[in-house]
Amino acid sequence: MEQLMNAFLLALLSMPHPISAATPMVVIDNWPPLRITEHLVANMPETCSAAAAGCAVVKLDARTCDVYVAWREPHKAAVRERQLKHCRGYDEPPFALKAAHARWVAAGKPYKPLLEADRRPPATATTD
Numbered sequence: 154m155e156q157l158m159n160a161f162l163l164a165l166l167s168m169p170h171p172i173s174a175a176t177p178m179v180v181i182d183n184w185p186p187l188r189i190t191e192h193l194v195a196n197m198p199e200t201c202s203a204a205a206a207g208c209a210v211v212k213l214d215a216r217t218c219d220v221y222v223a224w225r226e227p228h229k230a231a232v233r234e235r236q237l238k239h240c241r242g243y244d245e246p247p248f249a250l251k252a253a254h255a256r257w258v259a260a261g262k263p264y265k266p267l268l269e270a271d272r273r274p275p276a277t278a279t280t281d
Contacts (some may be wrong), residue, residue, distance in 0.1 A: 184242025
């Protein structure tokens with residue numbers, strides 16, 4: 154019985170962490186640089202799922218990306234990095250970000266480099 158329990162415990166410990174087992178991301182071509190603002194929040198905003206650990210709200214027209222990480226999330230760093238990748242043009246199934254970018258480009262708003270006067274620090278952080 155003890156050997157069976159040890160084997161079970163070893164199997165549990167060797168299982169991949171849910172965050173590390175996530176689907177690989179793909180890069181979206183011609184992704185524009187976005188100003189990133191990070192938020193550590195008690196409650197997710199309405200644009201995100203209330204139960205989500207993290208969320209990136211991309212606004213291509215405004216050239217901004219707001220990253221929200223739930224205060225309750227024990228793996229904040231991993232969630233933050235994944236959401237920052239969304240802001241930098243990485244997407245994953247069901248590829249909603251890629252579809253939104255394609256619609257944005259089709260609407261005649263393709264990537265144009267930011268003017269030097271428009272450049273601001275690439276990221277800021279807030280706690281809501």
